Amino acid sequence: MTVHTQGAAPVAKExxxxxxxxxxxxxxxxxxxxxxxxWLPYVLIAPAVLSLLVFLGYPLVRNVxxxxxxxxxxxxISRTTVWTGFSNYTDLLTNDNFWTVVVRTFVFMAVxxxxxxxxxxxxxLLLNRLGKKxxxxxxxxLVMAWAMPIVASATVFRWLFDTQFGVMNWVMRELGxxxxxxxxxxxxxxxxxxxxxxxxxxxxxxxxxxxxxxxxTTISGExxxxxxxxxxxxxxxxxxxxxxxxxxxxxxxxxxxxxxxxKAFAQIVALNGGGPDRASETLPVFAYVEGMSQMSFGTAAAxxxxxxxxxxxxxxxYFRLMLKQEEEQ
Amino acid sequence: xxxxxxxxxxxxxxxxxRVGKVDKAAVKARRRKTxxxxxxxxxxLLLVPLFLFPVYWMFSTSFKPASEILTKDPTFxxxxxxxHYGSATGVDMFWTYVRNSLTVTIGAxxxxxxxxxxxxxxxxxxxxxxxxGLVLAVMMAQMAPWEVxxxxxxxxxxxxxxxxxxxxxxxxxxxxxxxxxxxxxxxxIAAVPKELEEAAMIDGCxxxxxxxxxxxxxxxxxxxxxxxxxxxxxxNEFAMVxxxxxxxxxxxxxxxxxxxxxxxxxxxxxxxxxSSLFAVPVLLLFLFLQRRAVSGLxxxxxxx
Numbered sequence: 001m002t003v004h005t006q007g008a009a010p011v012a013k014e015x016x017x018x019x020x021x022x023x024x025x026x027x028x029x030x031x032x033x034x035x036x037x038x039w040l041p042y043v044l045i046a047p048a049v050l051s052l053l054v055f056l057g058y059p060l061v062r063n064v065x066x067x068x069x070x071x072x073x074x075x076x077i078s079r080t081t082v083w084t085g086f087s088n089y090t091d092l093l094t095n096d097n098f099w100t101v102v103v104r105t106f107v108f109m110a111v112x113x114x115x116x117x118x119x120x121x122x123x124x125l126l127l128n129r130l131g132k133k134x135x136x137x138x139x140x141x142l143v144m145a146w147a148m149p150i151v152a153s154a155t156v157f158r159w160l161f162d163t164q165f166g167v168m169n170w171v172m173r174e175l176g177x178x179x180x181x182x183x184x185x186x187x188x189x190x191x192x193x194x195x196x197x198x199x200x201x202x203x204x205x206x207x208x209x210x211x212x213x214x215x216x217t218t219i220s221g222e223x224x225x226x227x228x229x230x231x232x233x234x235x236x237x238x239x240x241x242x243x244x245x246x247x248x249x250x251x252x253x254x255x256x257x258x259x260x261x262x263k264a265f266a267q268i269v270a271l272n273g274g275g276p277d278r279a280s281e282t283l284p285v286f287a288y289v290e291g292m293s294q295m296s297f298g299t300a301a302a303x304x305x306x307x308x309x310x311x312x313x314x315x316x317x318y319f320r321l322m323l324k325q326e327e328e329q
Numbered sequence: 330x331x332x333x334x335x336x337x338x339x340x341x342x343x344x345x346x347r348v349g350k351v352d353k354a355a356v357k358a359r360r361r362k363t364x365x366x367x368x369x370x371x372x373x374l375l376l377v378p379l380f381l382f383p384v385y386w387m388f389s390t391s392f393k394p395a396s397e398i399l400t401k402d403p404t405f406x407x408x409x410x411x412x413h414y415g416s417a418t419g420v421d422m423f424w425t426y427v428r429n430s431l432t433v434t435i436g437a438x439x440x441x442x443x444x445x446x447x448x449x450x451x452x453x454x455x456x457x458x459x460x461x462g463l464v465l466a467v468m469m470a471q472m473a474p475w476e477v478x479x480x481x482x483x484x485x486x487x488x489x490x491x492x493x494x495x496x497x498x499x500x501x502x503x504x505x506x507x508x509x510x511x512x513x514x515x516x517x518i519a520a521v522p523k524e525l526e527e528a529a530m531i532d533g534c535x536x537x538x539x540x541x542x543x544x545x546x547x548x549x550x551x552x553x554x555x556x557x558x559x560x561x562x563x564x565n566e567f568a569m570v571x572x573x574x575x576x577x578x579x580x581x582x583x584x585x586x587x588x589x590x591x592x593x594x595x596x597x598x599x600x601x602x603x604s605s606l607f608a609v610p611v612l613l614l615f616l617f618l619q620r621r622a623v624s625g626l627x628x629x630x631x632x633x
Binding site: 071202 | 366369370372373374376377378380381383384386387390398399400401402403444445447448450451452455456457460463465466467468469470472473474476477478479480481482483484485500501503504507508511561564565567568571572583586587590595597600601603604605607608611612614615616
């Protein structure tokens with residue numbers, strides 16, 4: 001049987017791209033597969049593969065090609081192709097502004113991911129200790145924060161932190177802080193990114209907490225009881241029971257958050273467009289502004305290729321973890 | 330394990346003493362237990378308003394009379410008004426944006442479901458060369474950095490004269506939700522026991538019939554939740570539409586919302602009404618999804 005299928009495979013590999021759509025799909029497979037009609041799976045996957053190739057594969061390749069060209073306003077209008085080799089890359093890598101953006105992106109990402117994971121874990125553990133009613137109430141409020149569309153919550157945060165009538169200025173005044181009469185929260189890149197951080201952490205913690213809680217319910221209560229009987233403290237319980245049991249969850253979630261925060265775009269653009277004066281741009285926003293506002297598409301493409309390469313490193317860890325889990329299941 | 334601890338204690342303590350000690354320990358333990366039950370609730374009570382506040386503030390501002398919104402000190406009690414919803418929906422072309430958003434999301438989700446169903450079925454139930462590679466590719470495509478690819482997409486769309494095209498945007502959204510849809514449907518299809526399909530085929534169904542009569546009905550809940558997640562992704566998408574559709578005819582709601590605020594300046598009542606209108610469908614979907622137990626969809630189908 002195996003010999004048969006293997007022998008038939010190369011022959012059957014030929015037809016899928018073109019003709020077989022005219023055949024009657026499904027009819028030929030009736031009964032026992034003594035004569036495997038191998039083109040059927042290829043027909044079934046063809047639309048998916050084709051659309052992924054056209055709308056994802058091709059743009060990725062095109063991105064690299066454009067990054068090797070000089071493509072500005074003049075080239076766009078005259079529709080000429082000017083090859084410049086790696087000069088877009090060397091320009092970027094010798095540009096101090098670019099390095100500022102790179103460092104900013106990494107610091108921003110590290111702070112966000114750390115906050116998300118720590119707060120998310122604490123709230124997840126808290127959910128596990130709550131009574132039924134309180135847990136439902138807290139979960140519901142978490143789900144609300146989680147569900148809010150990014151663009152909507154960015155708009156709301158603009159309103160919360162509005163200079164003239166924002167409620168946050170009022171809160172700061174009520175708490176007794178000076179200088180919050182007409183405080184402009186978006187006056188510097190740092191303070192803008194702090195608000196972006198608040199927005200991202202607020203929206204991302206629920207994902208971690210709710211999933212951690214779901215995972216914690218699979219740890220049997222006896223395990224805790226036994227550890228408690230042996231006199232384990234809360235911290236010890238976490239370190240010796242929860243952490244090892246939930247290790248895959250923590251690893252996978254951390255890498256997911258790294259990837260998500262690293263490519264955060266809508267939050268930054270919708271809050272302040274990467275401003276003031278490009279001071280809150282991270283790598284994805286930098287690439288966007290370089291292209292759409294500065295009209296230097298070659299540089300933008302190069303920046304985007306570099307960003308994707310950095311993301312690929314984080315992703316390769318993530319994929320390895322996912323594959324390991326797939327195998328274990 | 331508990332036995333050894335008790336035994337240890339028994340060894341150390343003298344019989345008469347032991348009774349008293351256990352009592353004291355029990356009281357202490359009980360007090361610790363009640364304390365241990367109180368503080369999580371207190372913390373939770375503090376956390377709930379923290380997470381709810383932005384959502385609450387969005388809704389409450391959207392219902393507040395204009396005079397009470399633009400004040401130094403916020404008001405918390407007010408007589409609700411619908412005027413802001415009137416001015417948000419009364420915006421020129423508001424219904425065009427709604428239609429665009431619906432076209433783009435529903436189009437993307439339906440396309441993704443059809444294409445994924447075929448692909449996922451092949452991946453789960455058939456053997457073919459490159460199957461493992463495909464699974465890997467789908468998994469990687471799920472993490473595709475679309476936000477970082479906006480510039481290329483703009484150039485491609487420009488070359489193809491597809492800027493400001495709702496159709497092109499639909500296709501992009503379709504490919505955005507496709508990998509996730511394949512991935513989840515793969516799980517759902519795998520959860521339907523193969524025996525069911527085989528039994529149907531023994532009873533004289535063709536493979537196609539077996540699929541539509543046996544597998545498809547069992548997949549319904551899975552299709553439902555998968556498509557809702559796809560819907561949310563496409564409904565919320567911002568980066569692509571920002572870059573591709575500059576013409577207000579081709580705006581979707583997220584893009585409209587960000588432009589709205591610039592256009593309306595200090596009319597926060599209308600802006601919050603617009604945000605609420607945009608967010609409510611997603612909030613409702615999430616609540617719905619939370620309650621839906623998708624697992625065990627075929628638990629009752631095959632027994633023994």
